[in-house]
Amino acid sequence: MVHLKTKEECRLGNETIRVYTVELPSKHAEGILKVIKENIEGQDVIDLQHLRRFAKPKYLPPHWSLPVRKRTEGRPPTLYLLVCPANLISLKDVHDLLLQHPPFCSSADSWAYPLEIKEITVPMLAPTSPEQAAEWSELYWPTFYRKTNPFGAHPSSISKAESELQEPATDNIALPDMMKLAEEAGTATEKLGYGIRTGCVIVERVDDKTEIIAVAGDARLKPLPSETREDASCTSGNVMSHAVMRAVGMIGRKRLRVASSTQARDAFFLDLPLTPLEQQYFERDNLKPDGYLCLKLEIFLTHEPCMMCSMALVHSRVGRVIFEHRMSRTGGLTAEMVRNDTGPVGLGYGLCWRKELNWQFMCWEYTAAEYALREKEKEKARVLNGNDTEGPDEDHPEQNTTTATTICTSNAITGSHDDVNANLGMPSFTSIHV
Amino acid sequence: MVFGPIPNREYHEGFMRKAIEMAELALSSDETPVGCVFVHDGEVIGRGINGTNASLNGTRHAEFVALAEIMAKHPPSILKDTDLYVTVEPCIMCASALRQFGIRAVYFGCLNDRFGGCGGVMTVHSDPGVDPPYPVYGGLFREEAIMLLRKFYVQENNKAPDPKPKKNRELKTEILPITTPNVATPGGGTPSLELNKPILEKAAVAAKAQITQMK
Numbered sequence: 001m002v003h004l005k006t007k008e009e010c011r012l013g014n015e016t017i018r019v020y021t022v023e024l025p026s027k028h029a030e031g032i033l034k035v036i037k038e039n040i041e042g043q044d045v046i047d048l049q050h051l052r053r054f055a056k057p058k059y060l061p062p063h064w065s066l067p068v069r070k071r072t073e074g075r076p077p078t079l080y081l082l083v084c085p086a087n088l089i090s091l092k093d094v095h096d097l098l099l100q101h102p103p104f105c106s107s108a109d110s111w112a113y114p115l116e117i118k119e120i121t122v123p124m125l126a127p128t129s130p131e132q133a134a135e136w137s138e139l140y141w142p143t144f145y146r147k148t149n150p151f152g153a154h155p156s157s158i159s160k161a162e163s164e165l166q167e168p169a170t171d172n173i174a175l176p177d178m179m180k181l182a183e184e185a186g187t188a189t190e191k192l193g194y195g196i197r198t199g200c201v202i203v204e205r206v207d208d209k210t211e212i213i214a215v216a217g218d219a220r221l222k223p224l225p226s227e228t229r230e231d232a233s234c235t236s237g238n239v240m241s242h243a244v245m246r247a248v249g250m251i252g253r254k255r256l257r258v259a260s261s262t263q264a265r266d267a268f269f270l271d272l273p274l275t276p277l278e279q280q281y282f283e284r285d286n287l288k289p290d291g292y293l294c295l296k297l298e299i300f301l302t303h304e305p306c307m308m309c310s311m312a313l314v315h316s317r318v319g320r321v322i323f324e325h326r327m328s329r330t331g332g333l334t335a336e337m338v339r340n341d342t343g344p345v346g347l348g349y350g351l352c353w354r355k356e357l358n359w360q361f362m363c364w365e366y367t368a369a370e371y372a373l374r375e376k377e378k379e380k381a382r383v384l385n386g387n388d389t390e391g392p393d394e395d396h397p398e399q400n401t402t403t404a405t406t407i408c409t410s411n412a413i414t415g416s417h418d419d420v421n422a423n424l425g426m427p428s429f430t431s432i433h434v
Numbered sequence: 435m436v437f438g439p440i441p442n443r444e445y446h447e448g449f450m451r452k453a454i455e456m457a458e459l460a461l462s463s464d465e466t467p468v469g470c471v472f473v474h475d476g477e478v479i480g481r482g483i484n485g486t487n488a489s490l491n492g493t494r495h496a497e498f499v500a501l502a503e504i505m506a507k508h509p510p511s512i513l514k515d516t517d518l519y520v521t522v523e524p525c526i527m528c529a530s531a532l533r534q535f536g537i538r539a540v541y542f543g544c545l546n547d548r549f550g551g552c553g554g555v556m557t558v559h560s561d562p563g564v565d566p567p568y569p570v571y572g573g574l575f576r577e578e579a580i581m582l583l584r585k586f587y588v589q590e591n592n593k594a595p596d597p598k599p600k601k602n603r604e605l606k607t608e609i610l611p612i613t614t615p616n617v618a619t620p621g622g623g624t625p626s627l628e629l630n631k632p633i634l635e636k637a638a639v640a641a642k643a644q645i646t647q648m649k
Contacts, residue, residue: 224505236565238505239534240498252491259490269502293492307558308534311527311549315492329564332530347563349556351526356555358548431564433534 001166001175001322003158004363007335007350008151009128016140017046017124020083020094022117025076028103029054032081035101042088050126050133052142054079059142063384082141086119129155139383152353153362161320161362164205165298172210178203178300179324179366181215186243186302188275189217196220198434200243201300202251204287213254213297215281216247218434219270241270242434244301244309248316250282251294259289294318304331304365306433310351314359321352324366330433333363436545436553436572437612443574446541449473449519450574454543456483456496457521457582463488467582470496470520472504474512480504496520497528501535513537521579523572526551529558533565540570543579545612577609 024032033053037043052059056079057066083094095117098104104115122141126148127133133145149155168174173181178201186199195218202214220237249271273279296319303325305313310332313321326334328346335350352363440446449471456469460483472480482500486492497520504512513535518524521543524532529551532540540552540559551558552570560567588603 224509236510236534236536238510239531240501240505245493248493249491252489252494255490269498293490306534307530307551308527311525311530311551312493314549315525315527317492347561357526433530433564 001162001364001366003153003162004333004350004352004365005335006152006353007348008353008355009149010335010337010348010350015124016121017048018086018119019048019122019141020086020091020117020119021080021141022083022098022115023057023078023080023113025103026079027076029079029081032098032101035097036081036083039097040084040089040094043084046085046124047126048082048085048122048124050144050146051082051122052144053082055082055142056080059137061138061140082122083117091117091119126150128152135380139380153360158362162364164208165320165322165364168210169208172208173203173212175300175322175366178212179302179322181212182300182302182324185215185217185275185277187217188277189219189222192222192275194219194222194274195241195243196432196434198243198303199301200247202247202294203298203300204291205296205298206288210298211286212281213284213287214247214250215278216243216250216271217275217278218243219246219274222270222274236433238270239308239433242306242309244299244305244312246271247299248294248312250278251287251297251316254282254285254287255291258285258287259291292317298322303327303434304333304346306330307332307349307351308433310349313361314351314357317359318361321361321363322366323363326365327430327432327434329430334365436570438571440541440571440574446519446571447574449478449517450521450541450543452478452481453519453521454575454578454582456481457579460484460496461582461586467586468496468520468522470500470518472500472513472516472518474516479508479512479516493527495525495528497524497532501531510535517541519574521575521582522546523550523552523554523570524559525549526556526558529556533559533563533568536565537568539568541574542570542572543574544576544583545572573612576612580609581607 022032060066060080089097095115098115098117120141123136123143127136127143127145128149128151130145133143136143147155165175182199182201184199185201186195186197189195189199190197198218200214200216201212204211204213219241220239222238222241224238249269250273253271273282294313294316296317298320299313299318299322301321301323304323304327306327307330321333323333326346328334331346332349332351334346335348335353336345337348351357353360452471453469456471457467458469460469461467463483465487466484468484470482471478480500480503482496482498482503484496485494485499488494497518504516513532515538517539518532518537519541523542523544523546524540525546526549542552545554547554549555553559553572559570584605588605
């Protein structure tokens, strides 16, 4: 189970910036910092609070390969100072500025080494996990994790949700069983010839107790009263009967039944149960009365939902979504457009967490842990290689590689559903809206 | 060109008038005043009003209500030769549904700047995708569509979990001219308006808010 990256995390999370650093004796650290703060303008514009301002040599990335110096050589202890972003001032100007002040000015005698300003690459934005901070500290520069994520759900909310989902309290149904139930719902409607084997389960969590309140399979192919044989070949079928739309509809109907005396208007929506499995969960009056839409409910899906269903989940104010198979050509929840940690690259809408919409929810991909791990290793290797060779691409290590290698691996893991190398419009399962 | 010139405008205004009448019906039944009609060969084959409050279902938009009516009588393929007239730009969900159904064209009144899917926030109707895109024409009776929404939003929503008191709200009648809508969200990218925002500044503010919350 891997939490999806948000649109902003994808766009910004890997951005880097060039900064100047300089080694200096510890006792002059504050003095030089003051000089920098007073003389270099525009430092407030870029927030680099996630980076240590001063770093001891021993905490710098191993690939800096700093010479091991011994105190006995009579050299005072030193620190490395992160001076400022390189785009604020030219190397020559910062050099000239520091030369005017101790310990670098000619009159100072405490510092016997030449002024050496180094330009390095650092992450521009705060890390969103302690692991990321540790990784960046090793790759770039000592980095703090401040337990915040401006680009998505708060890290503590994510870990709370993950522990609730992965370590269910007694009597609560385990995550794998929930995913299996979603699959069974899809299989049930498919067997009747009604749908394409995708399913949705909706769960309400009240005081740590979970209750399955709706189960629905896809029913886009259920023959319509109007349809003649030749029409039935329409591939998208009744778009409104995707599993998510049906399950959300069932919740509405159930609320009407449980919370009020109002009868549901029986317009032609396929949101009444079609299989015994769906009926079994629909007939129980087991949801909290006076609930609102699908506010904070938990959604378990066999597949990443299409744009219509993704936005339906936003409109319904759901709380958590877990899907099994990524739909790289029709899915609306994943945000990656260039490369990603958990599966093939999709359309990049990232509807689960868009600031411009009026609701956001947490979302996980169920079968991706192994893939994520492998990608992380690759990323690490990539950045290390990138830093060894000085080149124009050093700023964007992740752009050095094409997506080709990424895609091959992902196919092996996510299985037969995803033929990412195929073009848009090819008649495979990935081009179906789920 | 979402707000480009519409050929044969009067013909289309005739059907948009019917959509406006549906929206008025929605307002009088305590629903968000959005109305629509689907037109096939010059004939209305489906009509809908927003029904989210009555159905306790946040997806029951006017388009879906009308589509359900159509599905009861016609095969889905009829939509390939059908146009939609709707008072407010279809949302992202409806825009995607319409595209999957293969709608021929969409005519709307005003933009939906909260979750529009045809130019207001995203451009689901024309982004790269597996289904063919469809043309959209906005601006038919735009002022009336906006006024209907304003009349609704000065009311209070007692169904919301935390209804906001709106006693002091006044109905504004001034309608601002159309601002250039977003033209495309290629590959689901963020529309242009967000690109201009100082992202770092925003991020810093959000981070501070989170820290404060934790304390």
